[in-house]
Amino acid sequence: MNKIRCYSCARDLQEGSLKYVVEIKSYADFDGFLEDYPGDVELGMVELLKELEDTDQKTLEDDVYQEMVLILCKACRDKFYKGLLDTAVPISVDRELKDTIH
């Protein structure tokens, strides 16, 4: 049988014990607006494609989308949420911006 440990404190989480799955996803948002490119657009595209060829696949994927799944004990789950609330700067989401979030 696989042992399950809390991702944060490494405490053994026995079968049947209280544990939490925390899923964290972040992905690049596109608001439909493209900046004006200051130079030759075709040349810019060629340069961009060259840059992409030189960048490894994992880095490109991480720039667009990341996902984590953590198993936490109750104490660490509670600390996790408290930490989010203690450090989060209030975000004012106006109606127009909110509508672009998928």
Ligand SMILES: [Zn+2]
């Ligand atoms: Zn823990």
